[in-house]
Amino acid sequence: MLTRPDVAIVGAGPVGLAIAWRCATRGLRVAVHDPAPGSGASRVAAGMLAPVAEAYFGERELTGLLTESAARWPGFAAELAEATGTEFGYRTDGTLVVGLTGDDLAEARRLWSYQQGLGLPISALRPSQLREREPALTPRLRGGAVAPGDHQVDPRRLVDALRTAAVRAGATLLPGAVTRLAEVDAPVVVVAAGCGTAALTGLPVRPVKGQVLRLRAPDHRPPGFRHVIRGYADGEPVYLVPRADGEVVLGATVEERADTEVTAGAVLRLLRAAVDLVPELAEYALTEATAGLRPGTPDNAPILGPLPDRPGVLAATGHHRHGIVLTPVTADLITDLIVTGQPDPLLTPFTADRFH
Numbered sequence: 001m002l003t004r005p006d007v008a009i010v011g012a013g014p015v016g017l018a019i020a021w022r023c024a025t026r027g028l029r030v031a032v033h034d035p036a037p038g039s040g041a042s043r044v045a046a047g048m049l050a051p052v053a054e055a056y057f058g059e060r061e062l063t064g065l066l067t068e069s070a071a072r073w074p075g076f077a078a079e080l081a082e083a084t085g086t087e088f089g090y091r092t093d094g095t096l097v098v099g100l101t102g103d104d105l106a107e108a109r110r111l112w113s114y115q116q117g118l119g120l121p122i123s124a125l126r127p128s129q130l131r132e133r134e135p136a137l138t139p140r141l142r143g144g145a146v147a148p149g150d151h152q153v154d155p156r157r158l159v160d161a162l163r164t165a166a167v168r169a170g171a172t173l174l175p176g177a178v179t180r181l182a183e184v185d186a187p188v189v190v191v192a193a194g195c196g197t198a199a200l201t202g203l204p205v206r207p208v209k210g211q212v213l214r215l216r217a218p219d220h221r222p223p224g225f226r227h228v229i230r231g232y233a234d235g236e237p238v239y240l241v242p243r244a245d246g247e248v249v250l251g252a253t254v255e256e257r258a259d260t261e262v263t264a265g266a267v268l269r270l271l272r273a274a275v276d277l278v279p280e281l282a283e284y285a286l287t288e289a290t291a292g293l294r295p296g297t298p299d300n301a302p303i304l305g306p307l308p309d310r311p312g313v314l315a316a317t318g319h320h321r322h323g324i325v326l327t328p329v330t331a332d333l334i335t336d337l338i339v340t341g342q343p344d345p346l347l348t349p350f351t352a353d354r355f356h
Helices: 012-027 060-084 103-116 128-133 155-168 194-203 265-277 279-283 328-340 345-350
Strands: 008-010 029-031 095-099 123-125 143-147 172-174 188-191 204-217 228-234 236-242 247-251 286-296 303-307 310-317
Touching: 008 012, 008 123, 008 247, 012 103, 012 155, 012 310, 012 328, 029 247, 060 328, 060 345, 095 103, 095 128, 103 228, 123 128, 128 143, 128 345, 143 194, 143 279, 188 194, 188 328, 194 310, 204 265, 228 265, 247 265, 247 328, 265 279, 303 328, 310 328, 328 345
Parallel strands: 008 029, 008 188, 029 172, 095 228, 188 310
Antiparallel strands: 095 143, 123 143, 204 247, 204 286, 228 236, 236 247, 303 310
């Protein structure tokens, strides 16, 4: 018979599993409820760790959290690798932001000028400098920039590693689905259920659809480029994430809808933009086309910490586009709150009561 846990976590994506791992290593009895671990947004995510390229107008506090979490990623990755003995695609090659046309470059420059104004590390490059770094880029590029601190990880392999680490640390994974929080018997319950959070808590977490493609280089060789490439091609934004095993992830649409159908129009737009930026991709195999649902919030920032009028219930949800990069800081902040009872000041802008 399972001993009553100290902490129950609803949701076994990267955030839920990382919290489980951190809590278990600090001596807490942990149960994780999820009928299909890693089957949510992380299954479709590209895994960009991009605190600079994802810094958008009007999201200054979120940018601060992204930067803090990205700074924790090297240590987090090293600890996870040591705990599991596995490799999960953590790469530090950096990111190139590029514009195909004059209008594309103007759009990209407007954003990276804002990012530079925040003191973030991103530097403009001429077309020749871009192609020196990545000869596979089209010679038609008008210019771009480099964000050397924006890295990547493979989310599917990350979930597997976190699951292994959590179980080895003593956490128990329970396959049943949770439909009401009253079903969960623990002094502390952490809701890390992504888009399922709204039904469980009433929090304003909505699904934001994203369609993503996966390609594979011929003969399973590594892709012809090593940086993550984020670009604009005739007004179409796209990112290209190369994996060492030959896979390239292309994404992603941002759609305010809740279905997971893959549409021909989205595939066409993503492929056209990607091939415009890196022509050799036209010869790669198209191996997968998927759609997933990001957990979005009204201000695009996560909901972290206690729920108003729900003693013992904590939220770790609503990460939208940023679930992978925010995994370390979310796990640390929520675990520290559980263990010490004291909220870190970093939590203040992201508590649930900002919506009340």
